[in-house]
Amino acid sequence: MTEIVKALNVRMKFKAVEALTDVSLGVAPGEQVALLGHNGAGKTTLFRLILGFIKPTAGSISIAGFTPGSDAARRVVSYLPEQVAFPKMLTGREVVRFYARLKGAAPGDVQAVLDKVELVEAADRRVDTYSKGMRQRLGLAQALVGNPRLLLLDEPTSGLDPLSRQHFYELIADVSRRGCSVLLSSHGLSELEARTDRVAILRKGRLVADGPLAELQHQADLPIRIRVRAASGAVDTVHAEIGGGRINCASVELYCARRDKMRILSKISGLGAQVEDVDVASPTLDEVYRYFSNNGIEQTRRGDIQCTA
Amino acid sequence: MHGVITIAATEIRIGLRNRWIILSSLILLAFALILVLLGSAPGGEVKTDAVTVVVASLSTLSVYLVPLIALLLAFDAIAGEIDRGTLQLVLASPVSRGAVLVGKFLGHVAVLAIAVSFGYGIAGLVAFFASGGGDAVALIGVGRLIASSIILGATFIAIGYIASASVRQTGTAAALAIAIWLFAVVLFDLALLGGLLASQDGVFARVVFPWLLVFNPADAFRLYNMSAIDAVVVGSNLGGAGSALPLSGLATMLSPVAWTAITLGLSTFILKRVRP
Ligand SMILES: Nc1ncnc2c1ncn2[C@@H]1O[C@H](COP(=O)(O)OP(=O)(O)O)[C@@H](O)[C@H]1O
Numbered sequence: 001m002t003e004i005v006k007a008l009n010v011r012m013k014f015k016a017v018e019a020l021t022d023v024s025l026g027v028a029p030g031e032q033v034a035l036l037g038h039n040g041a042g043k044t045t046l047f048r049l050i051l052g053f054i055k056p057t058a059g060s061i062s063i064a065g066f067t068p069g070s071d072a073a074r075r076v077v078s079y080l081p082e083q084v085a086f087p088k089m090l091t092g093r094e095v096v097r098f099y100a101r102l103k104g105a106a107p108g109d110v111q112a113v114l115d116k117v118e119l120v121e122a123a124d125r126r127v128d129t130y131s132k133g134m135r136q137r138l139g140l141a142q143a144l145v146g147n148p149r150l151l152l153l154d155e156p157t158s159g160l161d162p163l164s165r166q167h168f169y170e171l172i173a174d175v176s177r178r179g180c181s182v183l184l185s186s187h188g189l190s191e192l193e194a195r196t197d198r199v200a201i202l203r204k205g206r207l208v209a210d211g212p213l214a215e216l217q218h219q220a221d222l223p224i225r226i227r228v229r230a231a232s233g234a235v236d237t238v239h240a241e242i243g244g245g246r247i248n249c250a251s252v253e254l255y256c257a258r259r260d261k262m263r264i265l266s267k268i269s270g271l272g273a274q275v276e277d278v279d280v281a282s283p284t285l286d287e288v289y290r291y292f293s294n295n296g297i298e299q300t301r302r303g304d305i306q307c308t309a
Numbered sequence: 310m311h312g313v314i315t316i317a318a319t320e321i322r323i324g325l326r327n328r329w330i331i332l333s334s335l336i337l338l339a340f341a342l343i344l345v346l347l348g349s350a351p352g353g354e355v356k357t358d359a360v361t362v363v364v365a366s367l368s369t370l371s372v373y374l375v376p377l378i379a380l381l382l383a384f385d386a387i388a389g390e391i392d393r394g395t396l397q398l399v400l401a402s403p404v405s406r407g408a409v410l411v412g413k414f415l416g417h418v419a420v421l422a423i424a425v426s427f428g429y430g431i432a433g434l435v436a437f438f439a440s441g442g443g444d445a446v447a448l449i450g451v452g453r454l455i456a457s458s459i460i461l462g463a464t465f466i467a468i469g470y471i472a473s474a475s476v477r478q479t480g481t482a483a484a485l486a487i488a489i490w491l492f493a494v495v496l497f498d499l500a501l502l503g504g505l506l507a508s509q510d511g512v513f514a515r516v517v518f519p520w521l522l523v524f525n526p527a528d529a530f531r532l533y534n535m536s537a538i539d540a541v542v543v544g545s546n547l548g549g550a551g552s553a554l555p556l557s558g559l560a561t562m563l564s565p566v567a568w569t570a571i572t573l574g575l576s577t578f579i580l581k582r583v584r585p
């Protein structure tokens with residue numbers, strides 16, 4: 001099946017700034033991909049290229065086989081920009097109806113998408129009475145109208161409280177289950193809470209990671225933290241046995257590679273009553289993200305920690 | 310076509326909701342009524358009928374107010390939508406940029422038309438009945454004033470779009486719109502007057518001046534309305550210049566119409582190059 005988005009070796013240069021360098025990215029039908037990166041990494045630029053608002057300096061992009069910005073491509077894609085302020089004087093329903101007509105959607109679609117984003121009750125109120133979460137759902141509603149095959153969402157959940165954010169991702173997951181591809185950007189992995197099929201990470205315009213979350217975690221191979229609380233008076237013995245560093249007079253902390261984890265844990269359990277408690281922490285999503293987006297700073301840290309077990 | 314109608318209808322709806330239409334109607338009506346009152350002050354001494362006098366003063370008022378209202382309507386059209394991010398949404402949908410501009414144009418012209426018809430229509434009727442009915446032909450003059458004011462407004466709406474599509478900030482677009490207004494309806498005429506005074510031999514007055522007068526859509530509008538009134542009342546102010554004009558009568562309105570067509574095309578061209 002043809003990919004909905006196919007970007008090949010895309011380079012985008014604004015006068016002095018090279019916003020994207022040799023980016024290749026595909027999105028399959030029904031796939032949900034998260035595009036991550038710090039501010040200025042090039043996420044919005046990639047969206048604008050996919051929409052055909054700007055043309056790449058080099059490389060090529062096709063949208064379901066069509067040229068970005070062509071009528072056929074614009075029928076495939078829907079967009080929710082990072083910042084959008086709908087006319088305050090209009091009601092939510094009028095806003096959605098406006099975009100529905102521009103996209104040639106069936107009139108019944110308006111009610112259906114308002115229902116989906118749970119704005120039916122507020123639909124006939126003016127937009128300036130909406131909360132931030134409602135505005136964002138209205139933005140999603142205008143993107144959903146007309147059954148697009150690809151949703152482009154630029155940082156759709158930044159600035160939302162955790163509950164609205166979770167609700168928003170549930171809506172997106174639902175849309176994606178119905179076969180619509182979703183490409184959404186975010187500046188943190190923890191925000192996503194592992195909801196996407198695939199994660200692509202941009203760093204200063206370069207794609208530094210692209211794969212399922214589990215694969216990225218594997219690839220980063222970040223150290224696992226093990227914290228052992230020794231029984232009273234046994235901390236020195238424990239420290240001598242497993243190494244690492246003492247963090248207070250009762251606990252020892254060490255970092256180890258994943259492949260060493262079981263070996264160390266069995267050693268700890270061999271200490272028997274001298275160990276009171278063990279706490280094992282896998283790297284958080286944020287740490288995985290920082291590993292890729294900060295040029296592997298974490299890697300240096302891992303190098304510093306001796307794993308003397 | 311679908312897109313054009315949708316965009317135009319939404320502009321009208323917004324114009325109604327944000328009190329734009331009501332406000333500009335009331336401003337026009339207020340000024341017009343003041344002129345009606347002033348016009349009827351001399352009582353029975355006026356030799357022409359009151360409505361015609363009011364039409365004459367209203368057409369002078371229009372030269373200032375209508376371009377201002379038009380530019381204020383237009384300056385936000387593109388720059389404002391870029392600012393608010395909604396232009397990206399519109400351009401991401403399958404409508405052409407030409408359709409976006411034409412839709413906005415039709416919507417804004419409709420907003421202006423409602424305001425002008427309402428403001429001048431009421432004032433005209435007040436003048437008509439206040440002067441005890443009289444010649445109904447005078448009411449045709451009011452209709453002509455309203456129609457030509459709408460054309461003048463359309464011209465400045467299209468000119469305003471050039472300002473709005475050329476910059477990315479609404480504030481800059483607003484400043485540009487005010488500058489255009491100042492130049493077209495105030496400074497231009499002052500410059501012409503200066504030219505007339507400066508050129509001793511009269512070549513400027515005979516050869517250049519009439520063309521420059523017709524070139525400016527606001528002056529062309531004034532000329533048209535004055536000549537229409539001249540046809541009714543003999544011996545009006547601009548009679549002297551009238552004979553030497555390159556265009557006369559209804560043809561004078563070709564100037565604003567041509568300006569509208571050219572600037573609408575130009576602003577579409579600029580909009581096509583905008584990278585939202
Ligand atoms: N129109 C533009 N002109 C010049 N530089 C730009 C333009 N748009 C984006 N950039 C630059 O390109 C880089 C990527 O920007 P952007 O795609 O907006 O990043 P992100 O959305 O990931 O925060 C930034 O350095 C930004 O300054």
Ligand SMILES: [Mg+2]
Nearest residue numbers: 043044082154
């Ligand atoms: Mg961005």
